Amino acid sequence: MRYDRSQLFKSAFVYLITTQSPNKTMKEVVPVSCSLCNKSSISSFKDLSEEEIGKLSQSKTCSFFKKGQILMHEGARAAGVFCIHSGKTKLYRMGTEGREQIIRFAQGGELVGYRSVLSGEPLSASIEALSDTHACFIPKALFFDFIQTNPKFSLEMMRLACHELGEAGKLITNLAQKSVRERVAEVLMILKDTFGETEEGYIDVSLTREEIASMVGTVTETAIRILSEFKESGIVILKGRKIQIVQPKELLRIAQIFD
Amino acid sequence: MRYDRSQLFKSAFVYLITTQSPNKTMKEVVPVSCSLCNKSSISSFKDLSEEEIGKLSQSKTCSFFKKGQILMHEGARAAGVFCIHSGKTKLYRMGTEGREQIIRFAQGGELVGYRSVLSGEPLSASIEALSDTHACFIPKALFFDFIQTNPKFSLEMMRLACHELGEAGKLITNLAQKSVRERVAEVLMILKDTFGETEEGYIDVSLTREEIASMVGTVTETAIRILSEFKESGIVILKGRKIQIVQPKELLRIAQIFD
DNA sequence: CCTAGAGAATGACATTCGTCAACTTAGAAG
DNA sequence: CTTCTAAGTTGACGAATGTCATTCTCTAGG
Known part of the structure; x- marks a missing residue:
């Protein structure tokens, strides 16, 4: 079943979400089509074909999280990944006695939850919005579909995971020795x-x-x-x-x- | 160019490396063909086809490292990965003032160096033999070849990297909080x-x-x-x-x- | 089997860091 | 704009851990 590209353009209008606050007016723009999303050039999705971006646009679910809201819960099974569109998030684990340990941050254009999806393990960290955040949910099945059919994307995800593994090593050394x-x-x-x-x-x-x-x-x-x-x-x-x-x-x- | 399977059987003899020590006689067996290696069932290579295992056997280089010898140096560019056949190794980073930080261990059947190869970054840790170690070197090009042509293997490597990322997160939390x-x-x-x-x-x-x-x-x-x-x-x-x-x-x- | 040199053990002391308590300030929600 | 609550700040104190020095012991290598 081939993806119909005309669909892409028909649905290529743009949501305007406007949040009013006392002093300023903030406008956030979340395109319905990923092909129009300015993040797609910086995110790991840059290696997807137009056709695949089309699939992505159709299957994704855009969500809004207010500051302090949880995108994903540590210990749960991830049903997919989030692509952060705008806003800042923290990934943290619960340590002994409920103390929170921040592992890393994620913001516009970055993927979260992929570690759990790819390893098939429960989420090793919770993800919480540090500021109002727009994020698109991509179901596990589609994510795996891309990985199995697009070697470039697959390699890019591997590169990402391995890069983070290196960063984790640095952090481990710093925490242990400094x-x-x-x-x-x-x-x-x-x-x-x-x-x-x-x-x-x-x-x-x-x-x-x-x-x-x-x-x-x-x-x-x-x-x-x-x-x-x-x-x-x-x-x-x-x-x-x-x-x-x-x-x-x-x-x-x-x-x-x-x- | 198709791999000739008959080659596999022609070369399927076995090296016997015998080390004499005062009290005991230790026999280490390193098969020339990976298809005969008892580690192949537990290593990440379990997803390779017979044909691919054949390629592996031809391209690999078996090495022996005495206790204390370095398999790979932190900061260098990895030209490939090692598959540990027997022996125990430690992976460590140099911290401030030359203090060594052990990140993890690797032993029989495990791969080391893949993080650097997959991320394209220099090695984030040195690898040192804790005991006499036999390890097979697999050139980067062949490793990438498998990854690009064998989705199962590719997924398995991703699973491995992501699993380690989770373990690293645990370690980070422990070091920071305990x-x-x-x-x-x-x-x-x-x-x-x-x-x-x-x-x-x-x-x-x-x-x-x-x-x-x-x-x-x-x-x-x-x-x-x-x-x-x-x-x-x-x-x-x-x-x-x-x-x-x-x-x-x-x-x-x-x-x-x-x- | 022997021996040099590295590793292990222990004490004394210095320093960093965590805990508890009291108080002040600022930011989020109405 | 106000107000209330969570966050921030500071001090006093003690426990945990690092540093330095010394002595003992084991292990690797001949």
């Missing part, structure tokens, strides 16, 4: 690299001190103390949850990063 | 699960205290102190590098493992 102070310094640099900076120079993500602590693997109080110390030394500027890195080189030195 | 004492207890159970026990009931691997410390992410002295404490409590029996777990339940309790 002091909390070193890790806080490193995490600040990682956050800047991951989320970039706003016009005013702040790291473009809003995390609680507890969340920063649960990236580093420490308690809230210690994270606060170290951040305050960096502030006193003039290394960072803190304005509530907004963090600006003033002396990146000093942070790299503290974090023992030389390369 | 105390050193808890981690030592857990590592002992992991070692037992990974390497099994000898007839006398000892964990079937010989690690230095420093190596145990570098799994846990602590210094040698602390590892020694905690092991001694476990010994005093009658939880383990220590005979040099030989470790016997006497009270596994107690270790699980200390490690805060409840499932």
Whole structure:
């Protein structure tokens, strides 16, 4: 059964979702067709054919998650993967005594849940929206279909998984060998690299001190103390949850990063 | 160009490598043909066709590594993968100040180096023989050939990478949240699960205290102190590098493992 | 079987970090 | 805009763990 390309164009209108908030008007655009999605060029789906993108458009389900909502639950079986369209999410595991451990972040254009789908194991982490998030759900069956019929896509997914495995190794070494102070310094640099900076120079993500602590693997109080110390030394500027890195080189030195 | 199956049988003799040591005579058998290798049923190569196994046999290079020798160097580009035939190896990264961090172990039937080959990145860890090791080198090109032409094998590799990614997540959470004492207890159970026990009931691997410390992410002295404490409590029996777990339940309790 | 050198063990001490408690501040929801 | 609750901050203290020094012991290799 061949995919009818005319369908693609017939349905190629665009949803406009408008959220009103007191001070600003935010417009979020989620295209119905994946071929019009500006994320498709940066996501792992860049290797799909037009025909496959068409299938994707037909089978996907777009969802909206408010800040704090859970996209997927640790321990559950993933019925498919999410492609994050806009917004920021965190992936975290529950450790001993209910303490949350942030494993990584995912944002626009990135896939989440693929690890569970590909390994056939339950989800090893929960996924929670850090800000209002639009994400498209792609059923497991279609995902596997692409993997089995499109070697380029399959290789790209493998590349992604293996890359993350390397990153995990780095994180393991850091957690095992560096002091909390070193890790806080490193995490600040990682956050800047991951989320970039706003016009005013702040790291473009809003995390609680507890969340920063649960990236580093420490308690809230210690994270606060170290951040305050960096502030006193003039290394960072803190304005509530907004963090600006003033002396990146000093942070790299503290974090023992030389390369 | 079709692979000539008769070649397979012509070359299906077996190398016998005999190592003499004072007290015992050890015989290691490395088949020239992978089809005769008893590891092929447990390794990721189980999904290869007879024809592909034939190609494998022709292209592979069998090597022998003495205890302490390096199979692959962190930071180098992997020219292929190793399939461990016999022996035990450790994969480790160099952390700050040259401290070694053990990421995982690999032994008979397991593949190493595939992460680097599949992601196209330099090796994220060095691989060192913990005991005398026979391993077969499979060139990158052939490995990719299998991946691109055999979807089953490709999926199996993906499953493997994604499974390891999940394990890495667990390790990250443990390192970040558990105390050193808890981690030592857990590592002992992991070692037992990974390497099994000898007839006398000892964990079937010989690690230095420093190596145990570098799994846990602590210094040698602390590892020694905690092991001694476990010994005093009658939880383990220590005979040099030989470790016997006497009270596994107690270790699980200390490690805060409840499932 | 022997021996050098690495590994193991232990004590004393310094430092980091987690815990508990008290108090202040800011951000999300109405 | 207000208000209430969760988040942030700070101090005091103790436990866990790293560091340094010393001595003992085992193991690999001849």
